[in-house]
Amino acid sequence: xxxxxxxxxxxxxxxxxxxxxxxxxxxxxxxxxxxxxxxxxxxxxxxxxxxxxxxxxxxxxxxxxxxxxxxxxxxxxxxxxxxxxxxxxxxxxxxxxxxxxxxxxxxxxxxxxxxxxxxxxxxxxxxxxxxxxxxxxxxxxxxxxxxxxxxxxxxxxxxxxxxxxxxxxxxxxxxxxxxxxxxxxxxxxxxxxxxxxxxxxxxxxxxxxxxxxxxxxxxxxxxxxxxxxxxxxxxxxxxxxxxxxxxxxxxxxxxxxxxxxxxxxxxxxxxxxxxxxxxxxxxxxxxxxxxxxxxxxxxxxxxxxxxxxxxxxxxxxxxxxxxxxxxxxxxxxxxxxxxxxxxxxxxxxxxxxxxxxxxxxxxxxxxxxx
Numbered sequence: 302x303x304x305x306x307x308x309x310x311x312x313x314x315x316x317x318x319x320x321x322x323x324x325x326x327x328x329x330x331x332x333x334x335x336x337x338x339x340x341x342x343x344x345x346x347x348x349x350x351x352x353x354x355x356x357x358x359x360x361x362x363x364x365x366x367x368x369x370x371x372x373x374x375x376x377x378x379x380x381x382x383x384x385x386x387x388x389x390x391x392x393x394x395x396x397x398x399x400x401x402x403x404x405x406x407x408x409x410x411x412x413x414x415x416x417x418x419x420x421x422x423x424x425x426x427x428x429x430x431x432x433x434x435x436x437x438x439x440x441x442x443x444x445x446x447x448x449x450x451x452x453x454x455x456x457x458x459x460x461x462x463x464x465x466x467x468x469x470x471x472x473x474x475x476x477x478x479x480x481x482x483x484x485x486x487x488x489x490x491x492x493x494x495x496x497x498x499x500x501x502x503x504x505x506x507x508x509x510x511x512x513x514x515x516x517x518x519x520x521x522x523x524x525x526x527x528x529x530x531x532x533x534x535x536x537x538x539x540x541x542x543x544x545x546x547x548x549x550x551x552x553x554x555x556x557x558x559x560x561x562x563x564x565x566x567x568x569x570x571x572x573x574x575x576x577x578x579x580x581x582x583x584x585x586x587x588x589x590x591x592x593x594x595x596x597x598x599x600x601x602x603x604x605x606x607x608x609x610x611x612x613x614x615x616x617x618x619x620x621x622x623x624x625x626x627x628x629x630x631x632x633x634x635x636x637x638x639x640x641x642x643x644x645x646x647x648x649x650x651x652x653x654x655x656x657x658x659x660x661x662x663x664x665x666x667x668x669x670x671x
Contacts, residue, residue: 305338308343308382308634311332311335312411315414315630315631316417330363334362344381344635344636346380347636356368369626369640371641372641375405375635379404380636390450392407393450406634411634414576418603419456420459420460420463423464426567436530437466437468437502439469439504440461440470440505441472442454442510443474447475451573458471468500472484483514485517492504498528501529502528502532503532503534504532504559505533507535508535508536509537512544515554532584534567535555535568536569565584572641574639575604575631576631577629577632579600579606596653598654599651603631604629607628608646609624611623618647621647622644623647625644625645625652626640
């Protein structure tokens with residue numbers, strides 16, 4: 302195994318891994334161990350945890366042995382290898398309390414890796430098959446200008462710059478308390494334009510922003526029928542909110558009010574502490590007219606999810622429920638191994654998302670809406 306001596310060298314190796322079609326288990330493991338060694342050396346709170354578990358670089362031989370840090374630790378510690386002068390942005394978690402949020406610091410270089418990670422997986426799952434013309438991205442969240450610490454807003458802006466047509470826009474705003482609301486005039490105008498021009502659109506937002514939009518359409522007894530090839534990306538849940546909808550009901554309303562079939566609705570799983578996202582469905586696969594409400598989420602080849610027992614920390618058996626643990630090679634300047642507080646069912650190398658574990662603070666970009 303070659304020695305990686307710097308984060309810059311590691312980032313170059315990761316880019317090669319992302320861009321190649323030959324990504325074996327051995328290559329993933331080698332990159333994971335290289336990143337673990339760098340983070341062990343440069344993230345002091347993490348090093349203390351590893352030493353307490355006797356998990357040092359000479360003893361850890363497989364990526365599954367790398368100790369994870371819980372998402373809650375991102376609230377209490379600066380889990381970053383970046384000196385203050387190199388930090389250009391910080392992504393915050395979006396829970397319901399006024400307590401300190403999780404903090405995920407980025408440099409110019411680590412943001413570039415974040416974007417290199419998100420773009421190919423987004424493209425593979427969301428973009429129309431017609432490569433000759435870009436689609437309008439209708440984004441039901443505030444822009445990064447209004448929500449500078451939102452990783453979701455940054456993700457959407459990155460996708461808009463790379464894949465969106467000139468008609469793409471953010472149709473969201475923030476209220477006096479920082480909560481997210483849909484800009485109905487902007488959203489309706491963009492939806493109407495897509496309908497009239499016959500050009501496919503991709504509508505992106507949190508689950509609760511879709512509820513806001515759908516409620517407004519219902520109150521006005523109005524519906525759009527977006528052109529064939531249009532897609533929806535929905536992310537987030539409703540924990541702690543007064544109004545929530547089962548996923549199947551939400552998707553049925555999207556079909557009814559926007560004219561987008563369930564086979565073209567894709568759910569995303571991500572969080573501020575990660576740099577890669579998981580999707581539960583590929584919208585390009587139109588062979589099935591319908592899809593199951595409970596999708597199976599899968600990360601890109603440069604990230605892995607394990608479903609672990611909260612009692613033992615070991616991986617659960619196929620079909621059993623446990624906590625979702627993520628190993629994200631794109632988390633270069635923070636921590637690769639992240640223990641979430643979300644429950645999932647193991648489905649091979651993927652997972653079915655159940656929701657938040659009991660007695661855990663509701664969180665997620667969806668909760669910023671409303």
